[in-house]
Amino acid sequence: MSTSRTDAPAARSRRAGLVLGQVALLAGVLALCEALVRGNVVSSLYLPAPTDVLDEVVLLLSGENGFYGNLAVTLQEFLTGYLLAVAAGILFGLFLALVPLAEAFFRPFLAALMAVPKVTVIPLLTLWFGLGLGHKVIIVFLFCFFPIVYNTIAGVKQTSADHLKVARSFRASRLQVVTKVVLPSAVPTIFAALRVEAAAALVGAIFGEMVASKAGLGNGLTEATSLYDTPRAFAFIILITLVSVTSVTVIDQLEKRVFLKWRPRQSRLR
Amino acid sequence: MSGQGFTVTGVSKTYEGSGLVQALDGIDLTVGEGEFVVLLGRSGCGKSTLLEIMAGLQTPTSGTVRLGDREITAPDERIGVVFQDPSLYPWRTVGRNVELGLELAGVPKARRRAVAQEHLELVGLPDVGNKYPRQLSGGMRQRVGIARALATRPDVLLMDEPFGAVDHLTRLQLQRDLLRLQAEDTRTVVFVTHDVAEAIVLADRIVLLTPGPGRIARTWDVSRPRPRTLGDPELTVLREEIYAHLEDRERQPR
Numbered sequence: 473m474s475t476s477r478t479d480a481p482a483a484r485s486r487r488a489g490l491v492l493g494q495v496a497l498l499a500g501v502l503a504l505c506e507a508l509v510r511g512n513v514v515s516s517l518y519l520p521a522p523t524d525v526l527d528e529v530v531l532l533l534s535g536e537n538g539f540y541g542n543l544a545v546t547l548q549e550f551l552t553g554y555l556l557a558v559a560a561g562i563l564f565g566l567f568l569a570l571v572p573l574a575e576a577f578f579r580p581f582l583a584a585l586m587a588v589p590k591v592t593v594i595p596l597l598t599l600w601f602g603l604g605l606g607h608k609v610i611i612v613f614l615f616c617f618f619p620i621v622y623n624t625i626a627g628v629k630q631t632s633a634d635h636l637k638v639a640r641s642f643r644a645s646r647l648q649v650v651t652k653v654v655l656p657s658a659v660p661t662i663f664a665a666l667r668v669e670a671a672a673a674l675v676g677a678i679f680g681e682m683v684a685s686k687a688g689l690g691n692g693l694t695e696a697t698s699l700y701d702t703p704r705a706f707a708f709i710i711l712i713t714l715v716s717v718t719s720v721t722v723i724d725q726l727e728k729r730v731f732l733k734w735r736p737r738q739s740r741l742r
Numbered sequence: 743m744s745g746q747g748f749t750v751t752g753v754s755k756t757y758e759g760s761g762l763v764q765a766l767d768g769i770d771l772t773v774g775e776g777e778f779v780v781l782l783g784r785s786g787c788g789k790s791t792l793l794e795i796m797a798g799l800q801t802p803t804s805g806t807v808r809l810g811d812r813e814i815t816a817p818d819e820r821i822g823v824v825f826q827d828p829s830l831y832p833w834r835t836v837g838r839n840v841e842l843g844l845e846l847a848g849v850p851k852a853r854r855r856a857v858a859q860e861h862l863e864l865v866g867l868p869d870v871g872n873k874y875p876r877q878l879s880g881g882m883r884q885r886v887g888i889a890r891a892l893a894t895r896p897d898v899l900l901m902d903e904p905f906g907a908v909d910h911l912t913r914l915q916l917q918r919d920l921l922r923l924q925a926e927d928t929r930t931v932v933f934v935t936h937d938v939a940e941a942i943v944l945a946d947r948i949v950l951l952t953p954g955p956g957r958i959a960r961t962w963d964v965s966r967p968r969p970r971t972l973g974d975p976e977l978t979v980l981r982e983e984i985y986a987h988l989e990d991r992e993r994q995p996r
Contacts, residue, residue, distance in 0.1 A: 634829035640799060641823040642843040642894070643816070652846070656833045734833045734874045 520703035528707035537692065537704075539711075545688040546677055546715070549605060553612025554673040561617050562662060565624025570650065575625070586618040591679065598684040608680040608688070615676035616669040623665035627658025660735070663727045670719045678712060689715070746810045746820065746897045746930060748773040748796060753805030754955075755791055764955035765791045769805070771949065771958065778924065778931045780945035782938065782984070788956025789934045790826075790902050796932060797823050797900045809898065819847070822896035826903040828887030830875040836886050837862065837871030843894040854893075861889040866919065881912035885919070892923075898930040905940065917943055921968055938984050942977050943970050950987060960987060 502522045508514045509521040516524070532539040568575040594611055601607040631654050639653050681690025689712050696704035750771040757763045765788040773779045781789040794800040796807050798817040807814040809821065817823075822843075830839045837858050838845075844854035862871055865885040875883055884904060891899060905913040917940060924931065935941055941948045945964050952959040962984070966976055 632829070634825060634827055635831060637799060638823075638825065638829050638831075638842070638890075639846070641797060641817050641821075642846045643819065644846045648846055652842075653831070656831065659833070732833075734835075734876070 517700055517702060520706050524703040525706040525710070528703040529710060532704070532707055532711060539692070542687055542689050542692050543715070546681065546690065549608035549677040549680070549688065550612060550674050550719070552605070553609040553677065554616055554670065556609065557613045557616035557620055557669070557673070558666060561620025562624050565621040566628065566650070566655070568621070569625045569628035582618065582621065586622070590614045590676070594680060594683050603684050603686055607684065608677050611680040612673045612676040615672045619669055620662070620665045623661050624658060627661030628654055630661060631657040659731050663723070663731060667720060667723045667727070670723050671716055674712070674716045674719060747775045747777070748930070748932070749808040750796065751806050753792070753795060753802045753807065755788070755795065755800070756803045766802070767955040767957050769956070769958060773930060773932055775930055776928045778933065778944060778946045780941040780948050781932065781934045781951060782936070782941045782948050783951035784936055784953065787951040787953035789951050792951070792956065793900050793902050793932060793934050797821055799823070819894065820897045822891035822894060822899050824887050824891045824899065824901040824904045826906050828883045830883055830886055832875050835871065836873050836875060836878065839875065839886060840889045840893050842890060847894065857893055858889070861893045862886070864892065864923065865889045880908045881916060884908060884916060888920070896929070898932070901931065901933045903934050903936070906935070913940070918969070920944065938981055939972055942972065942981055948984070950984065
């Protein structure tokens with residue numbers, strides 16, 4: 473809101489200069505890489521020429537190497553695990569926040585489980601659940617579940633006492649208080665977790681695939697690397713990044729257009 | 743409609759904090775049907791506590807509150823409450839805020855939408871239904887708070903320093919609006935304020951509460967016709983009397 477309205481010509485030209493500089497830097501680095509590889513200063517085994525990477529991206533996007541199959545596998549793992557974690561995390565968080573005794577009981581266990589770096593259990597999960605979908609879903613779930621629980625609890629606790637008083641004055645039932653006051657109050661805090669955890673969920677899925685899998689983008693990346701196909705490895709990195717950015721953007725849009733459209737935009741920049 | 747007055751009998755309230763704090767001590771008060779009673783006093787005199795007990799939002803440590811022939815032990819559909827900070831839900835549009843009480847009572851959507859719009863018009867805000875509370879000024883938000891309380895058509899309005907958070911000129915306007923609403927459709931009103939002038943402009947009866955613990959110090963009947971101006975000699979005398987009483991109380995050791 474602030475930038476678009478205060479757009480004086482001076483500010484606009486400064487921003488144009490900034491963008492120009494950024495593009496120049498990017499182009500310079502890419503050109504340098506290209507020159508280093510083409511001039512055989514650096515072996516293309518270590519660093520691919522940007523043009524080769526671009527070719528590889530185009531190739532993958534045209535369906536080479538079963539790219540869309542792999543993409544579908546990764547998205548399925550990611551979405552299943554993530555949505556399960558979102559549903560379970562919000563419900564469990566709500567339960568803990570509304571039942572103080574339950575929170576007191578479960579808090580140490582939650583804290584302990586949350587403290588475990590989740591990557592350390594991936595090999596064990598492979599042993600228990602194999603190489604397939606279930607394995608990745610569980611990894612993704614574990615990556616996202618705990619922060620969502622914690623943020624739900626924190627969000628519920630932000631419910632304003634005055635807002636609760638209003639609902640009580642209208643004789644709201646306990647369920648109505650939860651659905652009409654408590655949950656809406658917690659939405660901003662829950663969404664903060666959903667945004668961060670969407671990226672974490674993809675990391676979980678990709679990492680699980682890199683450790684043990686038969687398909688998926690992470691599998692393709694590992695395969696390319698082990699074959700010293702660096703252009704393809706870079707192409708995978710770029711495409712996986714795009715998937716990650718897309719998923720976070722979807723969450724952002726959902727937040728802005730549906731759940732938090734009542735919020736002034738500034739308050740979310742922090 | 744008869745019998746929708748309040749009878750407060752021997753109400754005391756003690757809070758357990760670090761030690762016991764007695765907020766109210768032996769309050770006896772009757773509010774007749776259609777009467778506009780102002781609870782006046784400085785902060786900490788227990789006037790908001792008394793109002794919340796009358797609203798069924800707090801329970802007294804001892805004593806009873808009756809509205810008509812029923813004892814108030816929980817929020818009651820005959821009572822509408824207007825809070826100091828209107829506490830509109832920021833995630834709801836203004837219209838849906840006004841609908842809140844009807845929605846919680848299970849009134850169908852089309853019906854409550856119409857009633858909400860009608861009450862927004864009543865408080866002079868016909869065009870803000872689709873806005874969000876943050877887009878309104880403080881005075882407009884407070885009007886919405888009043889519309890929300892009125893939308894469930896209560897017999898009684900309990901108002902807790904409703905104009906305390908707006909600027910002086912807005913406050914005068916809101917007072918005039920409230921009197922207009924009362925003139926159109928008289929309800930029983932209990933109104934909490936620490937503003938002596940506000941009390942004089944609005945009240946049929948002023949009840950002065952003094953703190954430590956909260957007790958009723960004195961009451962005044964105000965019979966001058968409305969609209970009142972503070973330049974009215976009779977009201978000037980009353981104002982001086984109230985101030986004198988407040989200061990007199992201050993000098994007494996407690």
